[in-house]
Amino acid sequence: MIKYIMVISMAFYCAVGYSQTGTNAKYVFLFIGDGMGVNQIYATEMYVDAKPGEIKVDRLLMTDFPVSSNMTTYSANTFVTGSAAAGTAMSTGFKTDNGILGKSPDKSIVYESISVKLKRAGFKVGILSSVMIDHATPASFYAHQDSRNMYYDISMELPTYDIDYFGGGGFHYRKGKNGDQPDSYENAIKYGYTIADSHDEFNKLKNGDEKVIAINPERYPLGEFYWVIDKREGALSLADFTQKGIEILDNDKGFFMMIEGGKIDWACHGNDGVTMIHEVLAFNDAIKEAYAFYLEHPDETLIIVTADHETGSMYTGINYAMHPELLQYQVISVQEFKRKMNDIKENNENNMVSFLQILDTIQSDFGLGNSAIGLGLDDNEKALLKRAYGNQFEGGNEVNPDADYLVSEEIKSIGETAAYILNKKAGIGWGSNDHSGMPVPVRVLGAGQEEFSRFFDNTDLPKKIQKVMGM
Ligand SMILES: [Zn+2]
The missing domain is CATH 3.40.720.10 (Alkaline Phosphatase, subunit A)
Structure with missing residues (x-):
């Protein structure tokens, strides 16, 4: 008899769904x-x-x-x-x-x-x-x-x-x-x-x-x-x-x-x-x-x-370090920063924009270069930015703000380079520009x-x- 009731209640339980409340x-x-x-x-x-x-x-x-x-x-x-x-x-x-x-x-x-x-x-x-x-x-x-x-x-x-x-x-x-x-x-x-x-x-x-x-x-x-x-x-x-x-x-x-x-x-x-x-x-x-x-x-x-x-x-974490507080100094998306750089370039056709001017913009948009907030730039980082500046402003390379992003090993645009440096300083690393195969979280x-x-x-x-x- 008990067995019978159990079967009935199990069937009922399944028929009405699976929630604890039975609804x-x-x-x-x-x-x-x-x-x-x-x-x-x-x-x-x-x-x-x-x-x-x-x-x-x-x-x-x-x-x-x-x-x-x-x-x-x-x-x-x-x-x-x-x-x-x-x-x-x-x-x-x-x-x-x-x-x-x-x-x-x-x-x-x-x-x-x-x-x-x-x-x-x-x-x-x-x-x-x-x-x-x-x-x-x-x-x-x-x-x-x-x-x-x-x-x-x-x-x-x-x-x-x-x-x-x-x-x-x-x-x-x-x-x-x-x-x-x-x-x-x-x-x-x-x-x-x-x-x-x-x-x-x-x-x-x-x-x-x-x-x-x-x-x-x-x-x-x-x-x-x-x-x-x-x-x-x-x-x-x-x-x-x-x-x-x-x-x-x-x-x-x-x-x-x-x-x-x-x-x-x-x-x-x-x-x-x-x-x-x-x-x-x-x-x-x-x-x-x-x-x-x-x-x-x-x-x-x-x-x-x-x-x-x-x-x-x-x-998350590079060399046992994470400094998420540094991320607050980025106030623009890389895409809009690219657009901003393009505008600066277009509006200064005959009047070359200096690397120092661009460094100022990088500092106000990414915090980079401001050692008082922990975002000073070392020589390597400056060189990376200089190279990106050269590509974009001197080398005649067009940066399409709507194009797919570049891979970090061949960073070309200034915005991508700045984000790469800031992410690294904050302890955020990236293995690729593509999807990965890892399982995803489920929160219910x-x-x-x-x-x-x-x-x-x-x-x-x-x-x-x-x-x-x-x-
Ligand atoms: Zn997707």
């Missing part, structure tokens, strides 16, 4: 910090409120979540994944080759995304990113294309799944790469979408609105947010888009929201540690919005924070959190989410 997660937030490994989080925690000589760490909200585990990242064809393959695994439960979006490695099978499954089951769905909404990670949650680079095709596919809310960055190419294709905005409108890309339109969005594409009015030409460190006045943040998502999607049946901090990865590709830290802090602010919602619905809300892979093989809070408590494969993530949502 399913109705509201699920999946935060993906693109490129955010353990060290990216940890460096941020060392940076917050860092003071000279003080050894302490200020934990971010996610670090105090009750479940803390790890997840694999490898793709079908390599130990070192790309964002499209990682996103496909996390969205569909299948591994694919790097570069492919929502399809099998031979591209013959289309894998269905968890967003589409949840939408069909009656949940509202939101997909958010601080980079273009047709970029690899957000696209993995709706699109199926042979290549992640088919941005225009992805943008045309975007409105075909009735997903309730897209928020954040814009489309790469509204009319295709050559500007001669049908407008993807108009295509979305044809499918019944409203596009809000001004502050007024954004502010008017409200609970119950359906089929919304909300785009940050302050963004780079290709559609990604400006760098957080560069502090654009009045720009909407990832937290604003998350808060708006909660407002729009909140309903009795529940919702699923994927929120990507996309530029953590971009800063890591450029080995720009301070810019990365500001992106992690903005990502953390978005998590706080979900946490405030969780506090109102603690039994029915689940927050998962993870990453698709680590970027930069970043490490809320209904069904136990499901995530042991090391798991990235393909298990959507299965676990579906399970805790009672599907």
Whole structure:
């Protein structure tokens, strides 16, 4: 008899999901910090409120979540994944080759995304990113294309799944790469979408609105947010888009929201540690919005924070030393500093800018050269900067601020050199400009959190989410 009851209760337990309370997660937030490994989080925690000589760490909200585990990242064809393959695994439960979006490695099978499954089951769905909404990670949650680079095709596919809310960055190419294709905005409108890309339109969005594409009015030409460190006045943040998502999607049946901090990865590709830290802090602010919602619905809300892979093989500590307090003196992203150098060069065509003038700018933007704050430059470091200055101002080398970052061994631009020197002095090192194969952190809070408590494969993530949502 006892045995019989146990079987019955086990069956009941499984049928209703996996949370301790026996209730399913109705509201699920999946935060993906693109490129955010353990060290990216940890460096941020060392940076917050860092003071000279003080050894302490200020934990971010996610670090105090009750479940803390790890997840694999490898793709079908390599130990070192790309964002499209990682996103496909996390969205569909299948591994694919790097570069492919929502399809099998031979591209013959289309894998269905968890967003589409949840939408069909009656949940509202939101997909958010601080980079273009047709970029690899957000696209993995709706699109199926042979290549992640088919941005225009992805943008045309975007409105075909009735997903309730897209928020954040814009489309790469509204009319295709050559500007001669049908407008993807108009295509979305044809499918019944409203596009809000001004502050007024954004502010008017409200609970119950359906089929919304909300785009940050302050963004780079290709559609990604400006760098957080560069502090654009009045720009909407990832937290604003998350808060708006909660407002729009909140309903009795529940919702699923994927929120990507996309530029953590971009800063890591450029080995720009301070810019990365500001992106992690903005990502953390978005998590706080979900946490405030969780506090109102603690039994029915689940927050998962993870990453698709680590970027930069970043490490904390060089020769047993870390001086995170030195990082506060960098006040500009390397990308904007490159632009600044280009402007100086352009405006002084016939009037050569001296290395000393540039050293002044480096000091005000990176602190470098100021020994009073512990950032004096030795002869080697000056020589590195001089070489970069020579390349950029005398050698006639063009520095494209939007181009891919250079590898540290062949540092060419002044901004990259300055960041490299500052990172090194602060104890932040980089193994590469690319992704690494390490597992990523998983931090979870809320209904069904136990499901995530042991090391798991990235393909298990959507299965676990579906399970805790009672599907
Ligand atoms: Zn990625």
